[in-house]
Amino acid sequence: EVAVLRLGHRPGRDDRMTTHVGLTARALGADRVILPENATQSRETVRDITERFGGPFEAELTDSPYGLVRDWDGRVVHLTMYGQEVQTVEAEIRTAHREAPILVVVGAEKVPFDVYEAADWNVGVTNQPHSEVAGLAVFLDRLLEGEELEREWEEADRRVIPRSTGKRVEPADDAGDTDRGSNGR
Numbered sequence: 001e002v003a004v005l006r007l008g009h010r011p012g013r014d015d016r017m018t019t020h021v022g023l024t025a026r027a028l029g030a031d032r033v034i035l036p037e038n039a040t041q042s043r044e045t046v047r048d049i050t051e052r053f054g055g056p057f058e059a060e061l062t063d064s065p066y067g068l069v070r071d072w073d074g075r076v077v078h079l080t081m082y083g084q085e086v087q088t089v090e091a092e093i094r095t096a097h098r099e100a101p102i103l104v105v106v107g108a109e110k111v112p113f114d115v116y117e118a119a120d121w122n123v124g125v126t127n128q129p130h131s132e133v134a135g136l137a138v139f140l141d142r143l144l145e146g147e148e149l150e151r152e153w154e155e156a157d158r159r160v161i162p163r164s165t166g167k168r169v170e171p172a173d174d175a176g177d178t179d180r181g182s183n184g185r
């Protein structure tokens, strides 16, 4: 299992970024995202996309993000520009992932030092400042070695047909899509 925890959410200012953490977690192979309790709008958006484009993927809220990090029954990866280089630790983390659920933690503003200490790995996707969305995307791709790109989506209403030009979206109609094929969305 791979879960992504978003720490911190300033309503208004962080709405898009928090939503994009959720959408990126879903698209790039995590099983669920856990958002701060005030990020209800972002959770709704992620759930709505999952309803339309498929899953399985869970979007949850927590009122105790630090408790979740502390009590996680598995291994914790905190993404930070100050951490060890992803290319140095990725193999070790992949090995751990075969045996235990991984919690990937990303911040918004300053992350308390407790999180650095609670993490099994503090991982930098480069040691340059950038974005939680970019860091998460590269990290998940390294963890899952590109297999996330081949994923089949279940219970989707619709599916994008890849095109060299233009946009094509069709109702999803494969075996996994038994009960939501034609609700008009």
Ligand code: SAM
Pocket: 078, 079, 080, 081, 082, 105, 106, 107, 108, 109, 110, 111, 123, 124, 125, 126, 127, 128, 129, 130, 131, 132, 133, 135, 136
């Ligand atoms: N300045 C804040 C601090 O010192 O904790 C971080 C702000 S940054 C905009 C928000 C989040 O993006 C960070 O908490 C981290 O999870 C992620 N991030 C930014 N740069 C990163 C990097 N080079 N590698 C991994 N994650 C990064």
